[in-house]
Structures are given as C-alpha cells and as structure tokens.
Amino acid sequence: MVKAVIFDVDGTLIDSVSQHAKAWQDAFRDFGHDFPLEDIRRQIGKGGDHLLPVFLSEAEIEERGEALEAHRAEILKTRYLPTIEGLPGVRDLVRRLRADGRRLALASSAKADELQTYKTIAGIADLIGTETSSDDAEASKPDPDIFEAALERLDGIAPQDAIVIGDTPYDAEAARKAGLRTIGLLSGGWTADELLRAGCIATYRDPADLLAAYDTSPLHPTKP
Structure with a gap:
C-alpha cells in the first residue's frame, strides 16, 4: 500500500509551464540568444543546472549562467507570476x-x-x-x-x-x-x-x- x-x-x-518557458526565453534574449519557445518548454521540469547546458556552452554558463538564472527569476516574478x-x-x-x-x-x-x-x-x-x-x-x-x-x-x-x-x-x-x-x-x-x-x-x-x-x-x- x-x-x-x-x-x-x-x-x-x-x-x-508556459510562464516558466517565457521567462527563460526573455532572459535568454536579454543575454543575446533567441531560442524557440517550444524548445525551451520541453526543458521545463529541469533545474537551471540541466536546462542551461542544452542551450549554452560550458564557457558561457561559467561566465554568465548565474546572472542569467537570477535574471530569469526576476522576470518570472515581475512579468508572469500574476498569471499562474x-x-x-x-x-x-x-x-x-x-x-x-x-x-x-x-x-x-x-x-x-x-x-x-x-x-x-x-x-x-x-x-x-x-x-x-x-x-x-x-x-x-x-x-x-x-x-x-x-x-x-x-x-x-x-x-x-x-x-x-x-x-x-x-x-x-x-x-x-x-x-x-x-x-x-x-x-x-x-x-x-x-x-x-x-x-x-x-x-x-x-x-x-x-x-x-x-x-x-x-x-x-x-x-x-
């Protein structure tokens, strides 16, 4: 039992899920990357430690990954959280x-x-x-x-x-x-x-x- x-x-x-995907897409764009929303959506459910390597190089993650994740969190909170x-x-x-x-x-x-x-x-x-x-x-x-x-x-x-x-x-x-x-x-x-x-x-x-x-x-x- x-x-x-x-x-x-x-x-x-x-x-x-859609809100998380949009927040990641917005954050990526602000850091110079434009990825299709559906590609990002298919990665939602992972944490940033597994999501970021799907889209960025190891060097870029080491240099800007932490800042990008923090930016994503702020976007989610200010733009999308009220719609969840x-x-x-x-x-x-x-x-x-x-x-x-x-x-x-x-x-x-x-x-x-x-x-x-x-x-x-x-x-x-x-x-x-x-x-x-x-x-x-x-x-x-x-x-x-x-x-x-x-x-x-x-x-x-x-x-x-x-x-x-x-x-x-x-x-x-x-x-x-x-x-x-x-x-x-x-x-x-x-x-x-x-x-x-x-x-x-x-x-x-x-x-x-x-x-x-x-x-x-x-x-x-x-x-x-």
Missing part, C-alpha cells in the same frame, strides 16, 4: 490523500522562495509542510537528489512505499533513479505516450481527473 505521496509542483499542482493559477482539483486531491492517512511531501526543481509562493497559489500551504526544492539538492531533476531528499524528510518511508505525482519525463526519470514509481499528469504538456515511455505507471489529465479516478488509481488504499 502507498504510505506516502511526493508531488512535483510546476505543471502538476500549478499551471505554470492552481490546477483544478489540487486541494481536494490533497485532502483525500490526507484523509486516507498518506504522508505528503513536495519535491520541486524550483527555488525555495518560489516554492512557498506556489504552495499558496495551489491552495495547499496549510496542508503540506514537508518539502524539498533545488536548494536542497546538488543536482536537479532528472537527477534523483530532490526526491531522495524528500524521502529523507519522510522519515521511515521506504521508496517502494511511496509514489511520485509529476508531469514530465524528468520527474519519472528522477523518481526511477530514487526507486520510486510515478503517476504522470498531462497538465504539463507532455503526452500520455511520452510519460509512459519515461516510466510512469499510469497517466491522468490533471489532479481533478486523478481524483475522479481515485478508486481505480494506484493511489487507492487497496491497490498494491
């Missing part, structure tokens, strides 16, 4: 899991200060207190560090007793490396086939769809 659930945040609990909304069904899904006695945690590639804002947007700031962010890991997804840190904070929970809910192949890859199974949500823009190929054991449209199918999903208390 699943004893704990670890949630990704962007694209899983909040509708923010919670996805449907998030609070009700979390409440159902709590009612079933599941221990809950957040594991996001976002920075710690961003994560606090996202919890409020998702409407779960009072429901989930255990969390890890990119600040708690040496490497972001698709490396397993963030999920491993979440497991450590869910003291006593073995990997086989927990399940991840995420929206990208990077979540599934990172979870697999940490010995965790993943439920994939299509709310981040990836297809069911892409998420299943990455290792997700089931897919649903969004949190509301997962809640509607709860009794037949891997989350149900009677499921192995």
